Amino acid sequence: MVPRAALLNAIRRALARSRVVVLTGPRQCGKTTLAREVLEAESVNYFDLEDPASLARLDEPMTALRPLTGLVVIDEVQRRPDLFPVLRVLADRSDLPARFLILGSASGDLLRQTSESLAGRTERLTIGGFTLDEVGARAEHALWLRGGLPPSYLAGSEPDSMVWRGNFIQTLLERDFPQWGVRVPATALRRFWAMIAHYHGQTWNAAETARALDVSESTARRHLDLLTDALMVRQLQPLRANLRKRQVRTPKIYVRDTGLLHHLLGITSYKALLTHPRVGASWEGFVVEQALRLETHDEAFFWATHQGAEMDLVLRRGDELLGVECKRTDAPRLTRSIRIALADLRLSRVRVIYPGAQRFPLAENVDAVPLASLAEGRSIFEG
Helix, strand or coil: CCCCHHHHHHHHHHHHHCCEEEEEECCCCCHHHHHHHHCCCCCCCEEECCCHHHHHHCCCHHHHHCCCCEEEEEECHHHCCCHHHHHHHHHCCCCCCEEEEEEEECCHHHHHHHHHHCCCCEEEEECCCCCHHHHCHHHHHHHHHHCCCHHHHCCCCHHHHHHHHHHHHHHHHHHHHHHCCCCCCHHHHHHHHHHHHHHCCEECCHHHHHHHHCCCHHHHHHHHHHHHHCCCEEEECECCCCCCCCECCCCEEEECCHHHHHHHHCCCCHHHHHCCCCHHHHHHHHHHHHHHHHCCCCEEEEEEECCCCEEEEEEEECCEEEEEEECCCCCCCCCHHHHHHHHHHCCCEEEEEECCCCCEEEECCEEEEEHHHHHCCCCCCCC
């Protein structure tokens, strides 16, 4: 077991505040394990909708749920969308005898149901696989290679991890997507996902992708949105500052879990990763995901101009903007691009994350920070 104390505390705080807490994330990211640490699976208040016994208990949902008190957990709730109106009624009771933690593998339908049926009553938490602060800095290479999905990261060997990731991709495309109402052939989505892996860390070009796959641009966009809804792909939107410079206006795309990225690219070992042409893009995506998961922020963007200035990650935290640059180099330095971003965007601070061991200043409000600092449980922008 890998302790996930910060996530457990976040869930408990959300349940103290809100009548209904929606915990979403990709399959196998640890949602059920966390829920069972909050409420034992043997409890009468625990419903697993992939268990026929739980489904049978909910044949009459109001009769089954109304008498329950305390915390009620409903796992894989997207299998029973008819439960959302019932939950709205139960959450509106004045004496509030029960609070609800509902779990679901992310999908567009699930998020629409909660936003429409439970508007004003819910708090949503989105989680992913393990992070550096959970596994520790010494496990950095394993986490980067295998990704953070627990069965992949905890597998007994590299071949076992690769086999699990292959099965995960197949199950998502052949079982989960059809259950969510997706009517796209699994082979077509598999080819599209593999192409996204080769675009990892680049700005999205729908026309180029559509031509390569011989589909329309609108089809390519729908495929990208499907994988984004499933939390498999991140579309990092551009920051559109009020400048006279021509700025990039299309999103940057990343395969969110580097283990799945490496499977799609055919990378089977750490040695193969270090010699692969996409190693720099893979490391950038790994750093971006770790920073987004570990740093408190209100919004996240990237920024780039057609003249070549860019910032890999811009975090909005209240009234300030914070910059993150990812440099897989032994000796990062202050670049012209960082100077331009500092001046044009009025960034409060910039952190250049690199794979070294020492933290040191590059300029006023600009520090080089080791990736291992993200394992320390405190913001890299402190100090």
